[in-house]
Amino acid sequence: MRDEKEQLANERRVEQRPIRVAVIGCGAIAERGHLPALSKLSSCAIALLVDKDLDRASRLAAQYKVPAFSDRYRDALKYANAAILALPHHLHAEIGCALLQAGLHLLVEKPMAMTANECDRMLAAAEVGQAVLAVGLMRRFLHSTHAARWVLQQGLLGQLQRFDFQEGNVFNWPMQSDFLLRRETAGGGVLFDTGAHTLDLLLYWLGDVASFEYYDDSYGGVEADCELCLTMASGVQGTVQLSRTRDLRNTAIIKGDRAILEVNLRRNWLSVRSLNGESGLVGYGLTSDSSEMVEQQFSDLFKPQIEDWFAAIRDEHPSAVPGTAARRSVALIEACYAQRRQLEFPWNLQGVTP
Numbered sequence: 200m201r202d203e204k205e206q207l208a209n210e211r212r213v214e215q216r217p218i219r220v221a222v223i224g225c226g227a228i229a230e231r232g233h234l235p236a237l238s239k240l241s242s243c244a245i246a247l248l249v250d251k252d253l254d255r256a257s258r259l260a261a262q263y264k265v266p267a268f269s270d271r272y273r274d275a276l277k278y279a280n281a282a283i284l285a286l287p288h289h290l291h292a293e294i295g296c297a298l299l300q301a302g303l304h305l306l307v308e309k310p311m312a313m314t315a316n317e318c319d320r321m322l323a324a325a326e327v328g329q330a331v332l333a334v335g336l337m338r339r340f341l342h343s344t345h346a347a348r349w350v351l352q353q354g355l356l357g358q359l360q361r362f363d364f365q366e367g368n369v370f371n372w373p374m375q376s377d378f379l380l381r382r383e384t385a386g387g388g389v390l391f392d393t394g395a396h397t398l399d400l401l402l403y404w405l406g407d408v409a410s411f412e413y414y415d416d417s418y419g420g421v422e423a424d425c426e427l428c429l430t431m432a433s434g435v436q437g438t439v440q441l442s443r444t445r446d447l448r449n450t451a452i453i454k455g456d457r458a459i460l461e462v463n464l465r466r467n468w469l470s471v472r473s474l475n476g477e478s479g480l481v482g483y484g485l486t487s488d489s490s491e492m493v494e495q496q497f498s499d500l501f502k503p504q505i506e507d508w509f510a511a512i513r514d515e516h517p518s519a520v521p522g523t524a525a526r527r528s529v530a531l532i533e534a535c536y537a538q539r540r541q542l543e544f545p546w547n548l549q550g551v552t553p
Contacts (some may be wrong), residue, residue, distance in 0.1 A: 218243040218304075218509055221275035223294070224285035225250035225259050226375040228308060233283050234263055236501035242509055247278040255375070276301055281512060283505075284308060287378035288386045292317035295332075299324035304331040306508045310395040311525040313386045314533050318526040325522065333508040333518040334525035336399045337500040340507070342484030342493075343469040344400065347451075347462045350471060351404055356455025359435040362405065364451045366397050366464050367442025370423075380421060388421030389441045390532055397439060397464060398528040400451065407432040413535035414542040424542060427535065467495035 220243050222229050237245050248268040250256040256268040267278055272294050275282050281304040284295055292312040299305050299321060311334045312318045325332040338344055350356065367389070378384040385391060390413075402408070411429040415422035427439040440447060453460045458479075462469040472479025483493060504520075511518040 217241070218281050218512060219246040219279040220244070221247040221249060221279035221282040221303075222285065223249040223272050223275060223282055224287075224308075225252070225256050226285060227373045229283070229285045230259060231373075232498065232501040233285060233505070234259065235498070236505050237283075238263055239502060240505065240509075242506075243281075247275055249275065252375075273297070275303060279303065281305070281508075287376070287384045288313055288391065289378075289384045292320055295321045296324040299330045299332060300328045302328040302330055304508070304512045306333045306335060306505065308335040309399075309525065310386065310391055310529050310532070311522060312529060315526055315530040318522060318529050322522045322526070331508065331511045331518060332522040333504075333511060334520050334522060335504065336396060336520045336525055336528075337504045338396050338400060338464070339403070339520050340500045340503045341467050341495055342486055343462055343467045343495075344403070344484070345486075346484035347453075347460060347469055348404055350460055350469075351453070355458060355471065356453065356460055357457030358455055359405075359433065360454050360456055362401075362435060362437030362451065362453045364397055364401060364437070364439040364464070365447040366393055366449050367424075367440065367445050367447035368449070369446060370443040382421050385421055387532065387536060388415070388417065388423055388425075389443045390415065390422060390425050390535060393443075394425070394439075394441050394532060395528055397441060398531055399525070400464065401429075401439065402527050402531070403524075404451075404453070405431050405433065405435065408531060409434075411531075411535070411538075412540065413538055414540045416542045416544070417539070422542075425535075426542060465497065467493065 220237060222233055222245065225248055237243060245263055245265045246267065248256045248260050248265050249270065249272050251270050253270050260268040275298060282298055284291060284305055284307040286294060288310060291307055295305055295307050312321060321332060379392060409430045409432045411427055413427050415425035423443040425441050429439065430436045449464050451462045451464055458471055458473055460469065460471050467483050469484060470479055470481040507519045510516055
């Protein structure tokens with residue numbers, strides 16, 4: 200009996216030790232999101248920064264008091280038991296598989312990988328290494344995301360009739376490299392980048408896709424604008440528009456025969472209103488364990504995302520966004536590129552190639 204109590208106490212001490220995290224890739228997403236969030240968490244220690252630009256890694260290591268930095272990702276195996284992978288998309292599968300198979304828990308930035316097959320390889324590597332694989336689809340941590348799902352599950356809109364997702368702005372991300380602008384490193388343009396988030400929410404709210412048509416403006420490079428016309432397995436139809444050249448509405452509108460739901464795709468806001476517009480509710484989403492209404496924007500989502508990953512590592516509950524969930528949007532994006540058609544603009548309706 201005493202031995203069992205000592206073993207349980209030892210296990211609890213291990214669970215309470217700070218998780219040692221390596222951040223692999225020190226670009227804008229790490230500097231603006233992951234590192235500030237990690238620095239606020241007492242449940243972890245930032246053990247290592249990895250980047251091919253050692254000057255940048257050194258500067259950030261000094262800023263966040265990280266004891267080590269390197270330009271070799273395999274050094275994570277010496278310093279850490281978990282890693283955040285924030286490298287260009289084409290490196291996610293190769294490096295992710297190596298770390299997972301070696302037993303490092305992994306939070307990989309979206310998109311999970313370049314293809315569904317690469318996602319499968321990462322899932323298999325996580326099984327071999329008995330490691331937790333989570334994916335940085337951080338909009339799952341918007342309270343409005345879950346409020347919208349509840350509205351849909353409760354049937355408050357009635358029979359669904361149509362949906363319209365729009366997301367876009369004139370591109371302004373503070374890139375530290377040009378990988379997002381090259382197909383061989385990014386995998387694609389706005390569909391693969393912004394669309395990884397947008398399509399994840401589409402699938403999370405409305406289920407599987409039965410059929411689609413996909414159009415974009417690529418002439419061999421990465422697309423800046425694209426449109427999807429989709430029929431879901433439920434039968435409801437709608438469109439998704441994505442852009443790096445235009446400021447779009449940045450909301451999802453889902454219409455039923457009783458009411459209309461509109462959800463902001465980037466912050467914690469949603470509305471449900473009657474078809475005639477005479478009544479409705481507008482405001483922030485709430486968590487189930489809190490009555491506090493809070494604004495959530497980009498920078499607010501990294502901390503709950505990392506806390507959820509840590510909870511999965513400690514076996515408190517499954518990850519909110521496991522690799523199996525993230526694979527769905529990658530597979531849809533891959534299928535879109537395989538069936539691509541040319542997007543027509545008003546100034547090119549006669550099919551004249553620029």
